[in-house]
Amino acid sequence: MRISGAQMVIEALIAEGVETVFGYPGGAIMNVYDEIYKQDKFKHILTRHEQAAVHAAEGYSKASGKVGVAMITSGPGFTNAVTGLADAYMDSIPLVVISGQVPMSLIGTDAFQEIDAVGISRSCTKHNYLVTNASDLPRVLKEAFHIAASGRPGPVHVDIPKDVTAEIAEFDYSIEVDLETYKPNVKGNPRQIKKAMNAIAKAKRPLFYIGGGVINANAGYEVRELVKRTGIPAVETFMARGVLSYDDELLVGMLGMHGSYASNMAMSETDLVIGLGARFDDRVTGKLSEFAKNAGVIHVDIDPASISKLVNADYPIVGDVKNVVKEMLELSSSINSKKYEPWRETVANFAQLHPLVYHEDTDRIKPQWVVERVGELLGDDANISTDVGQHQMWTAQFYPFSRPRQFISSGGLGTMGFGFPAAMGVKAATPDKISINFTGDGSILMNCQELMTAVEQKLPVINIILNNNYLGMVRQWQTLFYDKRHSETDLSVQPDFVLLAEAFGGIGYRVTTKEEFDAALKDAIEKNIVAFIDVVVERLENVMPMVPSGGSLFNMMLLERKEK
Amino acid sequence: MTENSERRVVSVIVVNEASVLSRITDLFSGRGYNITSLTVAPIPDSKYSRLTIVTSGSVRVIEQITKQLHKLIPVLKVYEHADLVEKEMALIKFPIAENISDITAFCKAYNGNIVNVGENVFIAMIADEPKRVDNFLKMIKKYNPKEIVRSGAVALER
Numbered sequence A: 001m002r003i004s005g006a007q008m009v010i011e012a013l014i015a016e017g018v019e020t021v022f023g024y025p026g027g028a029i030m031n032v033y034d035e036i037y038k039q040d041k042f043k044h045i046l047t048r049h050e051q052a053a054v055h056a057a058e059g060y061s062k063a064s065g066k067v068g069v070a071m072i073t074s075g076p077g078f079t080n081a082v083t084g085l086a087d088a089y090m091d092s093i094p095l096v097v098i099s100g101q102v103p104m105s106l107i108g109t110d111a112f113q114e115i116d117a118v119g120i121s122r123s124c125t126k127h128n129y130l131v132t133n134a135s136d137l138p139r140v141l142k143e144a145f146h147i148a149a150s151g152r153p154g155p156v157h158v159d160i161p162k163d164v165t166a167e168i169a170e171f172d173y174s175i176e177v178d179l180e181t182y183k184p185n186v187k188g189n190p191r192q193i194k195k196a197m198n199a200i201a202k203a204k205r206p207l208f209y210i211g212g213g214v215i216n217a218n219a220g221y222e223v224r225e226l227v228k229r230t231g232i233p234a235v236e237t238f239m240a241r242g243v244l245s246y247d248d249e250l251l252v253g254m255l256g257m258h259g260s261y262a263s264n265m266a267m268s269e270t271d272l273v274i275g276l277g278a279r280f281d282d283r284v285t286g287k288l289s290e291f292a293k294n295a296g297v298i299h300v301d302i303d304p305a306s307i308s309k310l311v312n313a314d315y316p317i318v319g320d321v322k323n324v325v326k327e328m329l330e331l332s333s334s335i336n337s338k339k340y341e342p343w344r345e346t347v348a349n350f351a352q353l354h355p356l357v358y359h360e361d362t363d364r365i366k367p368q369w370v371v372e373r374v375g376e377l378l379g380d381d382a383n384i385s386t387d388v389g390q391h392q393m394w395t396a397q398f399y400p401f402s403r404p405r406q407f408i409s410s411g412g413l414g415t416m417g418f419g420f421p422a423a424m425g426v427k428a429a430t431p432d433k434i435s436i437n438f439t440g441d442g443s444i445l446m447n448c449q450e451l452m453t454a455v456e457q458k459l460p461v462i463n464i465i466l467n468n469n470y471l472g473m474v475r476q477w478q479t480l481f482y483d484k485r486h487s488e489t490d491l492s493v494q495p496d497f498v499l500l501a502e503a504f505g506g507i508g509y510r511v512t513t514k515e516e517f518d519a520a521l522k523d524a525i526e527k528n529i530v531a532f533i534d535v536v537v538e539r540l541e542n543v544m545p546m547v548p549s550g551g552s553l554f555n556m557m558l559l560e561r562k563e564k
Numbered sequence B: 001m002t003e004n005s006e007r008r009v010v011s012v013i014v015v016n017e018a019s020v021l022s023r024i025t026d027l028f029s030g031r032g033y034n035i036t037s038l039t040v041a042p043i044p045d046s047k048y049s050r051l052t053i054v055t056s057g058s059v060r061v062i063e064q065i066t067k068q069l070h071k072l073i074p075v076l077k078v079y080e081h082a083d084l085v086e087k088e089m090a091l092i093k094f095p096i097a098e099n100i101s102d103i104t105a106f107c108k109a110y111n112g113n114i115v116n117v118g119e120n121v122f123i124a125m126i127a128d129e130p131k132r133v134d135n136f137l138k139m140i141k142k143y144n145p146k147e148i149v150r151s152g153a154v155a156l157e158r
Ligand SMILES: Cc1ncc(C[n+]2csc(CCOP(=O)(O)OP(=O)(O)O)c2C)c(N)n1
Pocket: A387, A388, A389, A390, A391, A392, A414, A415, A416, A417, A439, A440, A441, A442, A443, A444, A466, A468, A470, A471, A472, A473, A474
């Protein structure tokens, strides 16, 4: 069939089963928007900022497991979207982001709204394309979806000049993607897997180290089984929250900078790290030379470059973690879970010595209480997004996550402004779940324009602002490491968040007591429109425990009990 | 953590397509790897090009370089050479007054010759291992070379 480049974009999206596209139009992408107008196969959600369009696509992808799609115009539309691309790249989120570009004849002339988009996106995408002929579009779009979703997932950027979207060419989407140079290895080497299982059987103090790759690979079920059958304790990274249910007896907790004492001690004492889809990030390992010092390392990852990048792997296994764990399960009868009983006791003792707690020692609501309370009230019924800062860490620490894809947060890039638009995407993907965004008084102002999108599209995200009148996380570092010089982190001057929400047609609550909080949450759920719940919390609370940057995991700063 | 830094030659086979070279150089600059020299040319009768990159780093860094190069979509193969034949070319411009027969004799010892003679200058060419090129260039300093250009290394596994 002979159609225009713009029509090809539409046909390709339909063929890929795309149901929702997030975007923002402009001159260079108008041909495509004209075709969006004419079709009714997928929904387009107009965000109020391109960054939000990409974050919404990320949230959509993370909650649904599908490829997220965003569409933007050239120049400023594209540059606004770059933060989203970088965010998706760091957290391995499969996206296809399509941008308009000035016509081919104007490229390189500093034309109006021209920017070298593929030059900019090269370092923050898995791959990118500048399409110079409409006849290339079917292949490019098909490759884009394939590359985004396969192997280690990531964002793919497709830049299309305006004349290419107008050009008529042959469209055949039945072509097979055959990339000679890109063939991710999904099946782990059976001999290596066997060796790894033998090492586990021999180990005295093995420890599962579960990363976000398990969620990307939809391997949650298999990993839960493996943990159960082997009886080996497990720690999760920030990105892996929800792989094991919060009430799983073998889940020690989250490890890393704000991980639990027990998790970090377990990692320091283990004799065999079993890494599954985790990448030994510096926020996880602390000081590398002291990390799991006496342990052998099994490392299962789809990305060969992640293996032995930071920590040398004794048993490297390149493959899709779901496939590999399935094979491990088949060999798991060789493992006697009773053998690890003394080790499980050691770990339990760590947890008893310094449990993950906070103290209710002031009149103000403690931010951790809010997270716990929402967990009690909503538990599994909610999907939880966050922004970036202290509130994010408290959410990861205190929410009772019970399934993969329940927790959506910006881990690798740490993007303030991620939470609200991501939570809209989450709501669009999983309308039956309540979509909560735990946010801060700093973060929420970076993308609060999305109130308009949420009202228009009926995406009733409940934004719970843990309001400490500070850029709290930075303030915490200033308190601890800069002799309390709180440089430019005091947010005493604030908008009226209730009025702000209401100005857009949402609903706002200001909450200073626990009773008010319960009532506000209940009301927001009933009203079923986008909400801001502005919770006045203890201002100077610190996220504890903490491994200071570059310190060793076993040297944590622990919670001090404040004297009343 | 300072590990021993080694000189290494890496060959990369890539699909000939727009911006593939910048993908590779961006990777080196973005991840803080060194490029000592880089040569690139199409492989005859194929849709591929071959890049020869001379780099340096610890064993771990070199391993990362190879793996990260592999991750780039248009990269077909990466060879990290252990046993290789390596050659580099250099062109040197001398004032016509210098001793052309001495220089010619030296060039011969380095697989080279005089390739151009003009009114005021003549140009010599050599092609040899990069280390020997270094030596040659040191040696001919006394003949007052006006301009020197080196090609960067190309290499083949033995
Ligand atoms: C876009 C962006 N700018 C700056 C930062 C650095 N940063 C990290 S946390 C933080 C403070 C966030 O404040 P708030 O949203 O109020 O959360 P709190 O820590 O108070 O819970 C800042 C400024 C960042 N992560 N992202």
